[in-house]
Amino acid sequence: MTATLAITVLGLDRPGIIAEVTGQLAELGGNLQDSSMTLLRGHFAWTLLVAVDAGPADVQARLARLTDEGLVVSVLVLPEQSPGGVDGTEWLLSVHGGDRPGIVSGLTAPIAEAGGNITDLTTRLGAGLYILVAEVSLPGDVDVTALTSRIAEVSAQLGVRATLHPAETDVL
């Protein structure tokens, strides 16, 4: 029976990781669905969903050589239920400022309290500069003015700059 597996691959980057993982999955007849890969301070980080007629143990065994090379591979069965989400309006939260603990938790808490859902998130650390950019779905009945004030209040406490503005979608 075809299951959807969630696979994560983490570790020091080198050429060929994606080709090797997808080659092994292709030999199992796996069909790749959504995936997202980036480098986190030089570390390869990939999360992918694959529909495949094989169990997680079989897939893990197929990817064992990667594990032997120091990459951390996890394979989990995704539950067959519709993911939750928020029907509403799309926003972009941009935050930047001096690095310190608590920026992400401080700025995402007001969004969570308002029932908002973060649908995409990137954080980056430069030389003392911390950056957060989040795409946010807000329920239609959220008081955006009040939420913006709350974000401004928290960002002032943290000594960072935060802006919340509508995400522009160009439908062509």
Place this chain on the structure above:
Amino acid sequence: MPPLPAGRVLAVVTAPADVLSIPCVDVDPTDPAVMALAADLIATQRVSPGCVGLAANQVGIGWRVFSLDVSAHPKARVTHGEYVLVNARVVSASRQEKSREGCMSVPDFTGDVKRASQLVVSGFLPGSGEEVVLETDAFEARALQHELDHLDGLVFLDRVAGAHAIYPRKTYL
């Protein structure tokens, strides 16, 4: 642009310096101190590799003054050479386009930002105080909006187009 005194090369401040987040104030374009700042901006811009523009708060001064010169940039179409504008404002902006940009004050990252590609800006020349209106497009329009954002206390990070629109410039190993 009227001749300026010899300028000094100043240190460029980087985020998260507070001066980059505070809107700059209008100044008298005929004030000798403004002329000296204009010369310093030009001198600093000239010696900074890849720098096509510099706002006063990037050298730590909260005045509404910036320098610009995109004439050697391959993406430029209309150009107005090397100049400094004082108390500049956008008159009209249209035809939004997204492109990747960087900044001397955010040296570790670049980002995709949507900006107008057709732009009219008005401002005053340092020294003479003459008011000028510049109509431009493409890269000069982008650079002008980037500098005007600085003067409003914004950096490109405030305008990035999405969660995957920021790119590290270095590999951290």
